[in-house]
Amino acid sequence: MFPGAAADRESADYALVGAPLDRSTSFRPGTRFGPRRIRHHAGGFEDFDHRTGAKFTxxxxxDHGDVGPTADAAEYLDFLTGTLSDLREEGATPLLVGGEHTVTxxxxxxxxxxxxxCLDAHLxxxxxxxxxxxxxxxxxxxxxxxADRAVLLGARAGSEAEWERAAEADVTVVPPEDVAEWSPDLPGTGTPEPFGIAPSEGRRLVSAVASACEGFDVVEVNDRDDGQAATLAAKLLRRFVHDHAAEG
Known part of the structure; x- marks a missing residue:
């Protein structure tokens, strides 16, 4: 269970779902361990959040637990969509914890x-x-x-065809230099790309959009580091919940 996720399903305002999919990672696999690691590394955080004056508990x-992957990716995504839709219809804002980015x-x-x-290095x-x-x-x-539009924050890598598609009116790409100082990325992800945004800037961006969001994902965390990526993912998830609740 994610530390501090003490509500039952019927009374929940937020519902966390793990999605340990690890089928198409193209460089460094291990995203199947993402939900477990994020829950584990959230255990060291204080319950009280001084910015909002509230406790996470x-x-x-x-915490709904994990929706385990199946052999057929399309069927798995359909089932996961149904799970998230059910929770949303019951009044909970979905929090998805991956797992490779496909679960999004x-x-x-x-x-x-x-x-x-989306805050991502890749288009x-x-x-x-x-x-x-x-x-x-x-x-x-x-x-x-x-969706009608996509806003890609910090994107800096893609094929020629992807950049051509990104130039169309329904896609807005905000490069890293427009949102943050230069910073090396955390190693615990499948396809690392240097020159990403700093964790503090990621926190600011999450806080800025939280009130307008209807769901939140943290994905692409693997087991190839000492927990830095999972710790950051857990902290950003908590930041989203606090800021979304405070503005709700």
């Missing part, structure tokens, strides 16, 4: 937002990657089948 967060496709389908906002606008139309490198394209 009072935020009515329910289910989150977007469940929430059906007007705008998809993920491919139609397919290595012959796989449900690769982690296709997430933004799938999101645009649901």
């Amino acid at each position: 009072d935020r009515s967060v329910y 496709v289910a989150s977007v389908r469940a929430v059906d937002p007007d705008v998809y906002v 993920d606008l491919r139609e397919s990657y290595a012959g796989d139309p449900l690769s982690h490198a296709t997430v933004t394209r799938h999101a645009l089948a649901v």
Whole structure:
């Protein structure tokens, strides 16, 4: 269980779902361990948040546990979408913890937002990657089948075709130099890309958009570091909950 997620399903304002998918990671696998590591490394945080004056244990967060992957990726995403949709219909804001980035496709389908906002090094606008139309490198394209627009914060890597697609009116790319100081990325992810934003800037961005969001994902955390990435992911999730609740 995510530390501090003390609510039951019926009374929850937020519902955390683990999605340990690890099928299309193209460089360093290990995202199957992401949900477990994020929960584990959240254990050292103080319950009280001085910025909002609230305790995380009072935020009515329910941990649904993990939705384990199946052999068929499309079927898995459909089932995960259904799980998230059910929780949302019951009044909870979904918090998805991955798992490779592909699981975000289910989150977007469940929430059906007007705008998809993503903090990522990669454009993920491919139609397919290595012959796989449900690769982690296709997430933004799938999101645009649901959302009207995509805003990609810190994106700095993609193929020539992806950059051409990103130039269209429904995609806004905000490069790292426009949102943060230069900083090396954390190592515990599948496809690391240097010159990312600093963790403090990531926190500021999450806080800035939290009140307008209908769901939140943290994905692509693996087991290839000493817990830095999982610790940051857990802290950003908590930051989202506090700021979303404070503005709600």
